[in-house]
Amino acid sequence: LLQVVRNPMVEKPNKDGRPPTIEYQEEEILDTVYGAVLRECYSMYKLFNGTFGRAMEAGGVELLMQKLDKFFYRYLQTLHLQSCDLLDVFGGIAFFPLDKMTYLKIQSFVNRVEESLSLIKYTAFLYNDQLIWSGLEQDDMRILYKYLTTSLFPRHSEPELAGRDSPLRPEVAGNLLHYGRFLTGPANLKDPEAKFRFPRIFVNTEDSYEELHLIVYKAMSAAVCFMISASVELTREFCEQLDGLVGPQLTLLASDICEQYNVNRRISGPDKEPQFKFIYFNHMNLAEKSTIHMRKTASVSLTSVHPDLMKILGDINCDFARVDEDEEIIVKAMTDYWVVGKKSDQRELYVILNQKNANLIEVNEEVKRLCATQFNNIFFLD
Numbered sequence: 001l002l003q004v005v006r007n008p009m010v011e012k013p014n015k016d017g018r019p020p021t022i023e024y025q026e027e028e029i030l031d032t033v034y035g036a037v038l039r040e041c042y043s044m045y046k047l048f049n050g051t052f053g054r055a056m057e058a059g060g061v062e063l064l065m066q067k068l069d070k071f072f073y074r075y076l077q078t079l080h081l082q083s084c085d086l087l088d089v090f091g092g093i094a095f096f097p098l099d100k101m102t103y104l105k106i107q108s109f110v111n112r113v114e115e116s117l118s119l120i121k122y123t124a125f126l127y128n129d130q131l132i133w134s135g136l137e138q139d140d141m142r143i144l145y146k147y148l149t150t151s152l153f154p155r156h157s158e159p160e161l162a163g164r165d166s167p168l169r170p171e172v173a174g175n176l177l178h179y180g181r182f183l184t185g186p187a188n189l190k191d192p193e194a195k196f197r198f199p200r201i202f203v204n205t206e207d208s209y210e211e212l213h214l215i216v217y218k219a220m221s222a223a224v225c226f227m228i229s230a231s232v233e234l235t236r237e238f239c240e241q242l243d244g245l246v247g248p249q250l251t252l253l254a255s256d257i258c259e260q261y262n263v264n265r266r267i268s269g270p271d272k273e274p275q276f277k278f279i280y281f282n283h284m285n286l287a288e289k290s291t292i293h294m295r296k297t298a299s300v301s302l303t304s305v306h307p308d309l310m311k312i313l314g315d316i317n318c319d320f321a322r323v324d325e326d327e328e329i330i331v332k333a334m335t336d337y338w339v340v341g342k343k344s345d346q347r348e349l350y351v352i353l354n355q356k357n358a359n360l361i362e363v364n365e366e367v368k369r370l371c372a373t374q375f376n377n378i379f380f381l382d
Contacts, residue, residue, distance in 0.1 A: 030314040032321065036089045037081065043143040045071050050202040050211070078151065085303070086313050086350070090281040092288025093145050096130035102260045106133055109249055113226075116245055119238070121212065122203075122227040127257050129153055136227075140203040142286055144214075144225070152216060153223070156183050179254075180247030182239070183216040183223070189236075189243055196234050201227070217246055222254035276353045276370055277305060279313065283346040292352065305352055309333060313350045316341035320348060330363060338363045342371075349375070 011020040049055065049071060055064040098106075110123050110133055124141060125133040129149045134141045186194035198213040211230040216223060224246065228234065280289045292303050292310075303310060316329050316339070326344040333339050338358065340351040351367055358366075 030311070032089050032318055033084050033314060036091065037084050040088065040091060040146070044075060044147065046205060047143050047147065047201050048199070051205050085310050086279060086317055087288065087290060087293065089317060090288055091142055091146065092281050093142060093286045094130045094289065095287050096127045096132050098132060099260055102257055105253060105256065109253055113246060117242060119228045119232055120226045121229060124225040126223045128221050136203060138286060144201065152183060177251050178247040179251045180217060180219040180243060183218050184214055186239060189240060196236055196239055198234060200230050219247060219250040220254035222250055222257065224250060275355060276351050276366065278370065279350045281348045309337060309339060309352055312339045316350065330360065340367050
């Protein structure tokens with residue numbers, strides 16, 4: 001794959017009447033960011049089409065070109081390169097924070113469903129667009145997560161369903177509420193014309209090369225992905241069985257998670273506007289957390305800091321990539337801002353502080369406090 005990105009330029013007028021001089025701002029574009037975007041383009045193509053090599057084997061260059069044309073015609077329209085930043089370099093996954101009991105309930109739910117519906121090969125469980133459980137390999141989950149959170153879920157966004165005020169009337173199964181519905185496949189199971197076709201994805205392309213149906217099923221803020229071998233034909237009966245089994249249980253689980261989340265928020269107290277914003281990434285489990293990004297989808301990236309500060313974060317990340325050792329970089333940026341990067345034991349933390357008249361020692365103390373409160377048993381040793 002080849003990607004061409006044009007450097008921004010400014011025209012500087014000449015006093016002696018000659019044409020203006022064009023200056024290219026080569027420092028404005030970070031190679032690491034756009035290199036990551038290019039790799040992600042291929043990963044996304046591969047998720048839905050398999051490798052280039054497989055297409056060549058099946059139908060030569062002609063088939064590969066057809067597949068590329070069909071996929072990239074749509075996909076490139078969703079790429080907004082001006083919004084790309086450090087999060088694209090990491091390509092991480094936001095994990096939903098859960099207490100042990102609720103996590104065990106989810107694990108138990110996944111086990112029960114996989115036992116009852118033995119066709120299911122892999123399952124992934126998300127809540128509020130954050131991952132809780134996955135049976136897929138990390139790299140496959142990473143790109144599937146990107147597709148779900150930037151493409152599929154935004155297309156089906158809806159107001160959170162809340163009991164009697166729900167815009168949709170729940171199906172009642174026995175005494176259990178049932179808010180479940182398919183996000184892929186049939187829009188309405190009761191429709192006699194309903195189609196039982198699901199998107200196909202390719203995983204483990206390095207070794208076993210599996211082609212799977214992707215069933216995404218949602219109840220309130222909880223979504224589950226069920227992956228089934230593409231060699232199996234999925235029928236109305238199977239979908240009705242899945243809906244009847246998963247719908248009520250997932251509705252109940254979503255309600256439990258929401259309750260637990262609200263309890264934890266009450267315990268932690270009201271959210272005060274902190275004096276710092278941060279991005280955290282763990283290379284081992286791909287966990288990512290950002291308080292800088294208010295919203296990040298394929299079409300929009302709303303950051304709460306100046307683009308120049310985002311660029312400094314990218315520059316620090318480039319420096320970290322050059323060495324294997326743990327290190328720390330502190331930069332005094334534009335007026336009042338300090339930017340701190342820490343790299344330790346496969347983890348990276350980037351902090352932006354807005355503190356007038358702070359000195360290096362005070363900035364260091366503030367970052368230590370952040371590490372103690374936000375990352376208490378996982379972060380850095382001095």
